[in-house]
Amino acid sequence: MAIFDEELKDLRERVLKLGCMVENAIRDSVKALVERDSDLAKEVIKKDHLINALDVGIDEECVRLIALRQPLARDLRLITTAMKITTDLERMGDMAVNIAERALELNEEPQLKPFVNIPKMAVLAQSMVRDALDAFVTGCSRLPYEVIKRDDEVDDLTVKNFEELLSFMIQDPKRIPLAIKRTYIAKYLERIADHATNIAEMIIYMCRGKMIRHTEITDAP
């Protein structure tokens, strides 16, 4: 294999590794919340610097490859995609930290009610991250389009979650501080899904050379 191909393979693997770390951070932050496991929440917060470091490392590698290899066509699209999606992944990591922080606060208080919507949203968001990254590695398929569609389910759950919490708050204003924290968490997950959507859109660009951001998708395969 040519050196450049090795380098691209290595780049793909680093992006995948970052993706795995972010997916785990999302899973653990929600687990820390649902199972009231503050140690796990602290661990998510502690590990975030690893995500940040990998993000910076990938960006530096992309700049190096652009400077030294002068990539064109699919190589160029792969490298620009890697640069953009690592930013999204890093932001998802920050959202997981935010969830963990809210978990630490909520774990200090009695539980308002069992979590129903938030675990569902977390499962969806994680699957979006995983599938978007699978598409990054396996190339062109329906997968990124499915990720984009799944974002609507997350949005619906965000609204549902808010409405339920709102009725709790109306019934008893003393519940407002805790309920608001729960709406924050849903919002973080909703943003994670938005970042996963960005990634899926970039994967479509990588595969097809066509920017579909901020446009209606009319020609999904």
Add this chain to the structure above:
Amino acid sequence: MVANKNIFEIKDFSIFYGDFMAVKNVTLNIEYNKISAIIGPSGCGKSTLLRSLNRMNDLIISSHVAGELFFQGVDIYHKDTDVIELRRRVGMVFQKPNPFPSSVYENVAYGPKIRGIKKKNQLDEIIENALVKADLWKEVKDKLNESGLSLSGGQMQRLCIARSLAQEPEVILFDEPTSALDPISTAHIENLLQELQKTVTIVIVTHNMQQAARISNYTAFMYLGEMVEFGDTNSIFVNPQNKLTEEYITGRFG
């Protein structure tokens, strides 16, 4: 005739060297006042195609062509074509700078003199204009009588461009014009080509893909005598449609 944006229209055009078909059924349009680049591996026929645009291949005894090649609507391979006039209107600059072994002034004056321009003041004006357009005037205005061969490589190449410009061409063909030059002289020539493009149509053959990417509006990729893909340069280098083009420009050929 309706207004036509194409200065050259090449239709199902083939070029042979004896029995060997060097260019195969190429169809291609070259737009006025654009830079069109032709890329492809050695032996793909790109220089042959370039040289056919002002019938330089006629100089190779065994060469012959099939198909049609229109320059401003006129078939240049028609038997009545004035080939000398064609080569005045479609100039050419080669890979290695090849000034005549005479003064800077005489190098540029050669074409106009042959055309019958004899008055000193008229020649002076043409020569200054050509040297200014070739961005060489400032460097040589005090040594017009020195040998063209005494200039640096980059200056010699610009002298050849000035020599071509003195003929007031409508097109200049460039065959690897910077492959013998350092990066600074190369950048100088590239800037010059983009300046010249405002008044002259440019067709350039280059092995340097980054050069094609930097300066051309359109890029053609040729392989084994065939035109594989032709399109606007950005599309060719960011999202080529043909697998062969992709493999070639990403360096994964063969």
